[in-house]
Amino acid sequence: MRPFTTLTAIAAPMPAANVDTDKIIPARFLKTIKRSGLGQHLFDGLRYGANGAEAPDFVLNREPYRRAEILIAHDNFGCGSSREHAAWALLDFGIRCVIAPSFADIFHANALKNGVLPVALPRAVCDALMADAALGENARITVDLERQVVIRPTGEEISFAVDPMRRRFLLEGLDDIGQTLQHETAITAFEAKRATDRPWWPTIAGV
Amino acid sequence: MTQPQTLLDKLWDAHVVETLPGGAAILYIDRHLVHEVTSPQAFEGLRASGRKVRRPDCTIAVADHNVSTAPGRVGAEADGVIQLQTLEANVAEFDVPYIPIDDPRQGIVHVIGPEQGISLPGMTIVCGDSHTSTHGALGALAFGIGTSEVEHVLATQTLIQAKPKAMRITVNGRLERGVSAKDLALHIIAEIGAAGGAGSVIEYAGEAVRALDMAGRMTLCNMSIEAGARAGLVAPDDTTFAYCRGRPFAPRGEAFEAAVAYWRTLVTDAHAAFDREVAIEAADVAPMVTWGTSPDLGAPINGGVPFEVSADQERALDYMALQPGQAVAGSAIDVVFIGSCTNGRIEDIRAVADIAAGRKVAPGVRALVVPGSGLVKAQAEAEGLDQVLIGAGFEWREAGCSMCLGMNPDKLTAGQRCAATSNRNFEGRQGPGGRTHLMSPAMAAAAAVTGRITDVRTLEPVAAPARRTEYA
Numbered sequence: 001m002r003p004f005t006t007l008t009a010i011a012a013p014m015p016a017a018n019v020d021t022d023k024i025i026p027a028r029f030l031k032t033i034k035r036s037g038l039g040q041h042l043f044d045g046l047r048y049g050a051n052g053a054e055a056p057d058f059v060l061n062r063e064p065y066r067r068a069e070i071l072i073a074h075d076n077f078g079c080g081s082s083r084e085h086a087a088w089a090l091l092d093f094g095i096r097c098v099i100a101p102s103f104a105d106i107f108h109a110n111a112l113k114n115g116v117l118p119v120a121l122p123r124a125v126c127d128a129l130m131a132d133a134a135l136g137e138n139a140r141i142t143v144d145l146e147r148q149v150v151i152r153p154t155g156e157e158i159s160f161a162v163d164p165m166r167r168r169f170l171l172e173g174l175d176d177i178g179q180t181l182q183h184e185t186a187i188t189a190f191e192a193k194r195a196t197d198r199p200w201w202p203t204i205a206g207v
Numbered sequence: 208m209t210q211p212q213t214l215l216d217k218l219w220d221a222h223v224v225e226t227l228p229g230g231a232a233i234l235y236i237d238r239h240l241v242h243e244v245t246s247p248q249a250f251e252g253l254r255a256s257g258r259k260v261r262r263p264d265c266t267i268a269v270a271d272h273n274v275s276t277a278p279g280r281v282g283a284e285a286d287g288v289i290q291l292q293t294l295e296a297n298v299a300e301f302d303v304p305y306i307p308i309d310d311p312r313q314g315i316v317h318v319i320g321p322e323q324g325i326s327l328p329g330m331t332i333v334c335g336d337s338h339t340s341t342h343g344a345l346g347a348l349a350f351g352i353g354t355s356e357v358e359h360v361l362a363t364q365t366l367i368q369a370k371p372k373a374m375r376i377t378v379n380g381r382l383e384r385g386v387s388a389k390d391l392a393l394h395i396i397a398e399i400g401a402a403g404g405a406g407s408v409i410e411y412a413g414e415a416v417r418a419l420d421m422a423g424r425m426t427l428c429n430m431s432i433e434a435g436a437r438a439g440l441v442a443p444d445d446t447t448f449a450y451c452r453g454r455p456f457a458p459r460g461e462a463f464e465a466a467v468a469y470w471r472t473l474v475t476d477a478h479a480a481f482d483r484e485v486a487i488e489a490a491d492v493a494p495m496v497t498w499g500t501s502p503d504l505g506a507p508i509n510g511g512v513p514f515e516v517s518a519d520q521e522r523a524l525d526y527m528a529l530q531p532g533q534a535v536a537g538s539a540i541d542v543v544f545i546g547s548c549t550n551g552r553i554e555d556i557r558a559v560a561d562i563a564a565g566r567k568v569a570p571g572v573r574a575l576v577v578p579g580s581g582l583v584k585a586q587a588e589a590e591g592l593d594q595v596l597i598g599a600g601f602e603w604r605e606a607g608c609s610m611c612l613g614m615n616p617d618k619l620t621a622g623q624r625c626a627a628t629s630n631r632n633f634e635g636r637q638g639p640g641g642r643t644h645l646m647s648p649a650m651a652a653a654a655a656v657t658g659r660i661t662d663v664r665t666l667e668p669v670a671a672p673a674r675r676t677e678y679a
Contacts, residue, residue, distance in 0.1 A: 016522075018402075018519070020631075022633040022634070022636050026635050026639070027272075027612045027613050027636075028613060028614050028618075030244050030614055031244070031273060031286035031287050031289070031290055032286070033248065033289065033290060033293050034247075034251075035248050045634055045639060050621065050639075050640070075402060076401055076435060079401055079501075080432075080631060080633060081336075081337050081612075082245065082335055082336055082337040082351035082352060082353055083244075084245070084248075084335075084353035084354040084355060102402060102405060104402070104435060105435070105437050106337060106351055106353060109352075109356065110353035110354075110355065110356075113355040114355070163229065163231075163369070164229050165228070175355075176355070176356075176359050176367050177256075177258075177362050177363060180359065180363045180365055180367060181362070181363060183225050184363075186233070187224055187233070187235070187261075187365055190224045191235075191364075198469065199462075199465075200461075200462035200465045200466050201237075201466075202324075202327070203262075203264035204238075204264060204265065204267055204304055204456050205264040205304070206304075207304035207305070207306060207456075
């Protein structure tokens with residue numbers, strides 16, 4: 001995983017709640033066997049008209065937000081399907097951080113595993129940051145994971161919470177599997193104890 | 208005296224391999240269900256790092272999302288076929304048990320898990336699909352995961368998880384006739400909101416939940432994710448044990464009795480503390496229909512869209528071509544979709560056949576019935592339900608996810624209005640520009656035969672229906 005340390009970037013405002021993963025990446029684009037290349041279909045239904053042309057009003061089709069690396073939205077961002085393609089599509093487009101009052105659980109986990117930082121801040125703060133973002137090109141927002149602060153273009157710092165383990169994984173670019181495999185002895189012990197304590201516990205060999 | 212525990216506490220504690228600094232746990236996973244859409248990149252990750260599947264004997268794969276459900280499986284889309292072939296190559300390479308597409312047991316992963324006794328009480332069950340919450344109906348801790356986590360489970364048979372909060376929804380009294388588990392689910396979601404269960408596992412309790420059959424409990428738990436919850440749970444009871452007994456992969460004989468003895472301990476203790484409790488009166492639940500583009504935007508069939516709406520709701524109404532204050536009943540529909548992991552079980556198809564018997568699909572309406580598995584299909588055919596449905600003008604299809612999610616040939620076209628028994632009414636969910644109204648199987652059947660969103664309880668009786676079942 002690409003580490004996430006500090007990001008200073010253009011932020012795109014998306015003042016909508018319940019931005020679901022079908023909206024982020026419709027299911028018809030999930031028929032890929034790769035992680036890459038999904039950025040072109042990010043927000044497909046909103047970004048393109050029926051004829052395939054860009055919808056001029058959609059935020060990511062406008063300057064400077066075409067180059068946005070931060071997205072700001074309202075409550076329950078990423079609800080719906082478990083598709084990690086939503087995180088991959090954001091990342092492939094260039095979004096490294098989503099700021100919203102709350103996130104759906106599975107999206108939140110998927111984002112963290114791909115170096116996309118979900119930052120939860122109160123609705124009023126998100127609205128203030130959207131107002132900053134509306135200022136355009138020069139209104140860069142900084143997200144500093146080391147110090148756990150978002151820095152507004154005015155220089156005002158807003159601190160945010162992040163799970164300490166996830167913070168470390170992001171800063172160092174660690175992946176979960178490598179970490180878990182350091183506990184392999186404990187996993188094997190768990191399996192052995194299960195077999196002794198509950199010998200009836202079935203497997204599904206021989207389907 | 209030990210601290211009273213919730214069912215979630217008991218399931219959680221029984222699966223903690225190790226607690227990590229900071230409180231997250233390495234959680235052991237008993238069953239990993241794998242399908243064609245969210246697994247290719249996970250297997251690719253294993254291959255790239257030279258890892259194996261740790262427990263193929265706890266893993267099962269099946270293709271369901273983008274298979275063709277047309278009779279004879281004709282018309283599969285080329286990119287979907289590549290995913291199917293990739294799954295078949297991966298299960299062969301990594302030695303993962305697989306139910307092939309032409310096997311009579313093939314079907315939607317969340318239908319076949321319980322049906323085969325692969326999903327059982329007391330287990331942790333995961334799948335790269337949010338509707339894994341379905342299996343919580345058995346009293347299992349079951350939740351959806353992303354592809355990175357699929358790879359993690361394949362490699363380690365565990366997940367790193369923070370313990371969710373415990374929420375209990377108690378449904379007092381009995382559901383009225385004509386009101387189903389789907390209506391209860393939509394009622395609850397409208398009540399607590401699309402993020403009402405965020406960060407939580409919802410345990411469903413109370414007389415109305417106890418009275419549900421397993422299919423109803425699965426429908427209820429399935430929709431937990433639409434309230435933002437990680438999972439749904441119903442404590443296992445005699446209904447559960449009777450359902451599990453004799454399933455192909457359930458324990459047998461003395462082993463089954465030993466299992467039941469353990470499963471009986473999987474109940475929330477008296478006085479156990481929940482992070483949040485909600486009470487629902489079953490008598491308040493009516494047949495529900497969604498009018499917006501989030502599952503919490505629903506109303507009883509005799510209700511309507513609110514007169515005052517938020518900016519988000521205004522956008523939803525614009526998309527759905529509805530007005531503030533409009534009644535939910537009466538809208539003309541183009542398509543009826545009956546099926547999905549929410550409502551694709553034999554009980555659902557019986558409910559539809561009950562309405563279809565002696566009636567016809569309204570002119571101009573396309574109505575699909577898609578069984579949740581090959582075995583559901585076979586059971587329906589053994590009961591003659593397929594003939595009732597075909598005779599009434601419904602399409603009788605092969606098993607799969609079909610029109611729930613618009614990633615196989617079954618899609619709405621822009622502007623089409625659909626009465627759907629599935630789980631999501633998001634913009635474009637069933638196809639770009641498609642308009643989805645979520646409802647129960649009986650309500651969808653009533654929409655099919657009248658051509659409009661209709662209260663199933665008000666249908667005129669017809670002479671000599673072919674068969675009759677009681678509503679849950």
